[in-house]
Amino acid sequence: MKCISDAWTSHAGELLRFVSGRIANADEARDLVQEIFLRAMLRSHGLCGIDNPRAWLFHVARNLLIDRYRAAKEHIALDEADYSAPEQTQHxxxxxxxxxxxxxxxxxxxxxxxxxxxxxxxxxxxxxxxxxxxxxxxxxxxxxxxxxxxxxxxxxxxxxxxxxxxxxxxxxxxxxxxx
Missing domain, CATH: 1.10.10.10 (Winged helix-like DNA-binding domain superfamily/Winged helix DNA-binding domain)
Incomplete structure (x- = not known):
């Protein structure tokens, strides 16, 4: 766990600024940074054995942001009657x-x-x-x-x-x- 606490001390502020620049809500940005470190803790060896923990943390941050953007996309419900398959016309x-x-x-x-x-x-x-x-x-x-x-x-x-x-x-x- 020492590897994770060292990474937290070294990179938490930088990660929070990175995430806050992409998420307007400060609470959501903090939650996402906590999610990043939670994922690090769930790894079998934490961040120990990773050559560049900072790169790993930012990689996870980008992936979580992408997932968040995808989940937040606005979807429009379509009425199936309006978009039914056209009748097959014979050649x-x-x-x-x-x-x-x-x-x-x-x-x-x-x-x-x-x-x-x-x-x-x-x-x-x-x-x-x-x-x-x-x-x-x-x-x-x-x-x-x-x-x-x-x-x-x-x-x-x-x-x-x-x-x-x-x-x-x-x-x-x-x-x-x-x-």
Whole structure:
């Protein structure tokens, strides 16, 4: 305890001035300095064995001041109704997928087969080519043409519009009766 009493004698006044410069209430400043020395006393060896007790005391003082400032921050209660999460809006491309089954059904059987097997079922184009007895370049061309016709059909039938970057921005959904 001699180490703590020596530190108290040497640094208490300096610590009090330091803390008082940051806390307006003199009683609170004295309480905080006492808290600093209480923490020193609670250490297993007090301040003995610390190379620079003054630095340790000021370090503890800064940490206690920071904790005090954090605790004193004014908090404003928020009404959850005012800040509820916005409704999830579906991305236009995801919403456009609702048009896909109908548009796909309106394509030719050859286009529908190419898109269904390769794009929907995930059949590799090499396997698609072998299944139909085509060369790989011919199968790739057939799939690309089917994709282009599906895109064109979606654009006209669902009135798809694109933004400046070429991304789908909006469309007009079709009802079942429309053709």
């Amino acid at each position: 236009p491309v995801e919403a456009l997928s609702a048009c896909l089954p109908r548009a796909l059904a309106e394509l030719s059987a050859e286009d529908r087969e190419a898109l269904t097997l390769c794009d929907i079922e995930g059949l590799p184009q090499q396997a698609y080519a072998e299944r139909l007895g085509l060369t790989l370049p011919a199968a790739k061309s057939r799939v690309q043409r089917a994709r282009r016709r599906l895109r064109d059909h979606l654009v006209s039938a669902c009135q798809v519009r694109f933004d400046d970057t070429g991304q789908v921005c909006c469309f007009v959904p079709r009802t079942h009766a429309e053709r």
